[in-house]
Amino acid sequence: xxxxxxxxxxxxxxxxxxxxxxxxxxxxxxxxxxxxxxxxxxxxxxxxxxxxxxxxxxxxxxxxxxxxxxxxxxxxxxxxxxxxx
Numbered sequence: 001x002x003x004x005x006x007x008x009x010x011x012x013x014x015x016x017x018x019x020x021x022x023x024x025x026x027x028x029x030x031x032x033x034x035x036x037x038x039x040x041x042x043x044x045x046x047x048x049x050x051x052x053x054x055x056x057x058x059x060x061x062x063x064x065x066x067x068x069x070x071x072x073x074x075x076x077x078x079x080x081x082x083x084x085x
Contacts, residue, residue, distance in 0.1 A: 021040060
């Protein structure tokens with residue numbers, strides 16, 4: 001179930017928010033009725049970023065093995081082609 005709390009609960013009800021995120025669920029915090037931030041456990045955050053970290057590790061390895069470099073425009077053009085194919 002989605003947990004939405006006012007940002008003031010981060011200060012006033014920290015242990016409640018902490019117990020929610022320990023279950024692996026995020027807590028969405030609002031400020032003045034608008035979304036402000038999301039609180040996640042370290043484990044949940046790691047799961048979200050794991051594949052990006054692995055891809056960056058591969059890119060670093062490839063960069064070490066070659067002198068070929070791409071501009072931002074070239075790289076994004078290649079990504080667009082891969083996504084649209």
